[in-house]
Amino acid sequence: MIEMLPNLKIDPEQLPKRAIVCGDPKRAARIAELLEESTLIAENREYHSYKGKWNGTEVAVVSHGVGSPGAAVCFEELAKGGVKTIIRVGTAGSYQKEVEPGSLVISSAAVRQDGLTSQLVPPGFPAVANRRVVDALVTAAEKQNTGLHVAEGITLTLDVFYSGVVDFPHKLYQKAGVLAVEMENTALFVISSLRGMKAGSILAIDGYADADLLETYDPHTDFTRKAIEAEARIALDAIVAVE
Numbered sequence: 182m183i184e185m186l187p188n189l190k191i192d193p194e195q196l197p198k199r200a201i202v203c204g205d206p207k208r209a210a211r212i213a214e215l216l217e218e219s220t221l222i223a224e225n226r227e228y229h230s231y232k233g234k235w236n237g238t239e240v241a242v243v244s245h246g247v248g249s250p251g252a253a254v255c256f257e258e259l260a261k262g263g264v265k266t267i268i269r270v271g272t273a274g275s276y277q278k279e280v281e282p283g284s285l286v287i288s289s290a291a292v293r294q295d296g297l298t299s300q301l302v303p304p305g306f307p308a309v310a311n312r313r314v315v316d317a318l319v320t321a322a323e324k325q326n327t328g329l330h331v332a333e334g335i336t337l338t339l340d341v342f343y344s345g346v347v348d349f350p351h352k353l354y355q356k357a358g359v360l361a362v363e364m365e366n367t368a369l370f371v372i373s374s375l376r377g378m379k380a381g382s383i384l385a386i387d388g389y390a391d392a393d394l395l396e397t398y399d400p401h402t403d404f405t406r407k408a409i410e411a412e413a414r415i416a417l418d419a420i421v422a423v424e
């Protein structure tokens with residue numbers, strides 16, 4: 182018998198085997214509203230947790246806050262509570278001109294430019310999404326035919342959002358074809374590999390993140406809201422499709 186998860190404050194008996202995760206607690210509430218029989222099951226710190234049903238299958242929706250260390254606590258406790266499939270419904274900044282604001286990115290793997298995972302695994306350990314989850318996200322996106330551009334490929338995870346005096350080599354990763362940058366995918370992919378969860382991530386592009394393409398950061402635009410709504414429905418379809 183597993184006890185109450187200490188940071189999420191969820192009773193594992195209440196936790197479905199499938200979880201949608203996202204940074205923003207308010208986004209978790211909005212995603213939960215899409216579910217049938219939606220209920221709030223716990224609220225502690227940045228971790229707000231709901232459960233309900235999507236097409237008759239139980240799904241949890243849990244917010245993990247900003248940044249890998251806090252998110253890692255969430256992912257570890259979800260694994261401990263018995264979650265087997267986990268999909269992040271996030272936002273990201275684009276590195277590539279053709280990955281325009283308002284489009285979606287399905288992450289197949291993430292470059293480990295965070296500090297958290299290097300305290301978990303050696304440097305060469307890959308941060309990779311589960312192939313079945315990636316396929317399920319691609320299939321769900323095609324079926325929903327939202328009209329939004331959907332790209333699949335490598336993303337990058339950073340700890341910093343606002344830069345300091347150190348020059349981050351954005352250009353290098355842009356040249357290497359990295360699609361977008363965000364702050365939690367590496368923690369999700371590495372922890373899921375270690376704990377036997379199948380993980381994936383879909384990201385709504387809210388602007389350009391590369392220094393040369395940088396526009397004023399505003400995650401509250403209509404195009405981002407629309408992309409988040411679309412990715413939430415895609416992720417829900419995908420998570421119930423994965424065995």
Ligand SMILES: O=P(O)(O)O[C@H]1O[C@H](CO)[C@@H](O)[C@H]1O
Pocket residue numbers: 203204205246247248270271272273342363364365
């Ligand atoms: O919108 P979420 O899911 O929080 O994701 C992105 O947005 C936050 C930064 O604004 C970071 O958490 C980053 O990964």
Ligand SMILES: O=c1cc[nH]c(=O)[nH]1
Pocket residue numbers: 272273274275342362363364387388389390
């Ligand atoms: O980490 C993030 C998230 C959204 N947009 C960005 O530019 N960076």
